Amino acid sequence: MTVHRPELHFAPESGIVEAPAGALLDGNTWHLFFQHRADPGSPSRWGHTFSEESPFDWLECDDPLAPQDDETGLRAGSVTATEGDVHLYFTSVKEDSTSIEVARYDLFDDVCEISDDPSALDTRVTRLGTAVSDQDDVRRFRSPVVVADWVDPNSRGEGHKGWLMLTVAGDATAPQLMIFRSDDAKQWTLSGPLEFDGDPGAKLQPGRVVVSPRIIRLRDEVDSKIYDVLMVTIEENGSEHAGYVVGRLAGTKFKVAQPFQRLDYGHDFTRPRITNYTPGSVDESTLYDEGILFGLLNGTGRLDDPSQHKSWQEGKWANVISLPRVVTLQGGTIFQTPPKGLPEAINNATRASSWIGLLEVPEGSTVTLSLNDASGNPAATIHHRGSSLELDRSATFESETAIAPLAEGDSDSLTVIVDGSTVEVFADGGQVAMASRVYFEGGCSSITATTDGDAQVLRDWYISHP
Numbered sequence: 001m002t003v004h005r006p007e008l009h010f011a012p013e014s015g016i017v018e019a020p021a022g023a024l025l026d027g028n029t030w031h032l033f034f035q036h037r038a039d040p041g042s043p044s045r046w047g048h049t050f051s052e053e054s055p056f057d058w059l060e061c062d063d064p065l066a067p068q069d070d071e072t073g074l075r076a077g078s079v080t081a082t083e084g085d086v087h088l089y090f091t092s093v094k095e096d097s098t099s100i101e102v103a104r105y106d107l108f109d110d111v112c113e114i115s116d117d118p119s120a121l122d123t124r125v126t127r128l129g130t131a132v133s134d135q136d137d138v139r140r141f142r143s144p145v146v147v148a149d150w151v152d153p154n155s156r157g158e159g160h161k162g163w164l165m166l167t168v169a170g171d172a173t174a175p176q177l178m179i180f181r182s183d184d185a186k187q188w189t190l191s192g193p194l195e196f197d198g199d200p201g202a203k204l205q206p207g208r209v210v211v212s213p214r215i216i217r218l219r220d221e222v223d224s225k226i227y228d229v230l231m232v233t234i235e236e237n238g239s240e241h242a243g244y245v246v247g248r249l250a251g252t253k254f255k256v257a258q259p260f261q262r263l264d265y266g267h268d269f270t271r272p273r274i275t276n277y278t279p280g281s282v283d284e285s286t287l288y289d290e291g292i293l294f295g296l297l298n299g300t301g302r303l304d305d306p307s308q309h310k311s312w313q314e315g316k317w318a319n320v321i322s323l324p325r326v327v328t329l330q331g332g333t334i335f336q337t338p339p340k341g342l343p344e345a346i347n348n349a350t351r352a353s354s355w356i357g358l359l360e361v362p363e364g365s366t367v368t369l370s371l372n373d374a375s376g377n378p379a380a381t382i383h384h385r386g387s388s389l390e391l392d393r394s395a396t397f398e399s400e401t402a403i404a405p406l407a408e409g410d411s412d413s414l415t416v417i418v419d420g421s422t423v424e425v426f427a428d429g430g431q432v433a434m435a436s437r438v439y440f441e442g443g444c445s446s447i448t449a450t451t452d453g454d455a456q457v458l459r460d461w462y463i464s465h466p
Helices: 310-315 342-348
Strands: 015-026 029-037 045-052 073-082 085-094 097-105 125-132 142-150 160-169 176-182 189-193 195-197 209-219 226-236 239-250 253-262 269-277 291-297 325-330 333-337 353-360 366-372 378-384 388-392 402-405 412-419 422-427 432-437 446-452 456-463
Touching: 015 045, 015 085, 015 291, 029 073, 045 073, 073 269, 085 125, 085 142, 097 142, 125 160, 142 209, 160 209, 209 269, 209 291, 209 325, 226 253, 226 269, 239 269, 253 333, 269 432, 291 432, 342 353, 342 412, 342 456, 353 366, 353 446, 366 412, 378 412, 378 422, 388 422, 388 432, 402 432, 446 456
Parallel strands: 015 073, 015 269, 073 142, 195 253
Antiparallel strands: 015 029, 029 045, 073 085, 085 097, 097 125, 142 160, 160 176, 176 189, 209 226, 226 239, 239 253, 269 291, 291 325, 325 333, 353 412, 353 456, 366 378, 366 446, 378 388, 388 402, 412 422, 422 432
């Protein structure tokens, strides 16, 4: 049964996606690496998929990495183009320890290897050894992200020198964020734990379970300064949600400019990964004007049982990676919008659909979108109430309504993308994003809009496929 399988999002032909591991744009070719397992009882390993020209037509390659020797699994990490080499930084899991290992991907500009054996490994990937292991009474390093370091963090126009790695360490119930630095991206020295200068918000106070850290640099469109944006996933009450803090990292101190904000207010967007670039793939003068990120569409976290997913029971696959999101920084707030070429991709698809509307929603009024299954029954509803956005999927999932605040005075707009069992929503120019899984019985047949009070749909554009 294919109605739950997306066309434009990445979902595995078979097996379970557990997280995006890293993304790399090489010219016009998108490479997406991901943590996955063949079935609920198999160890985790790394997969690789690519799409040429646009990030919507994914083709799976042979896996780049799998457990070896006494490893019990491999977890996500980071993919970086370093001085002509593509390096894969990954978490090696053993019976009583974790470490950060590094591998090199050779001949990256060639067509990737694709064999009939799902357990085959790409022969162009070579393990280089351990990058970070237990030291200075700190144990269990994991979830690395590697980015270029600054020549001077206070004079960022001088460019980069060396490399910075941010990792998680310590017990899973009380993790620490740790910083390493390197001259060559191979030999790493511990700088120390990340410390906040200023209030990062309640979600990042001591005792919170923080996983999967990322750092992206963005130039704020308001003051034109380049900031570090620390993205994390918070584990809380059996679920996960992603958020970010804006500031500037110098040494091990992160000077907070804006405290924690939610990155996505839906049910299912977690573990964001930033797209890096090979040399020449992006204009260096505009490098920090925007970024591109992917996330996992599953907010249940480590308590999730993929064998209970309809997609697993019907097709032996589980979980989806989000569409790429273009992110910009405006006044200390991340704005997210769909990628270039998405309307054309939806128009050429057979099951994906979208609804885009410009609205007028005074306080006390509502625009409601019904996302209907093949029988015409609402599988999910979206309410734009002017000051808040709501996504209700209780018809197909046992979950509360997801609610996001909207800023006053912004343009009222909605973009909704339905692709298989995924729903991604962008509101008010990208100020708010919401992603949730929804099972449409027989597929999504229509998206219909109604108004209440003085609300109006001024203009709308609907792409559907009967």
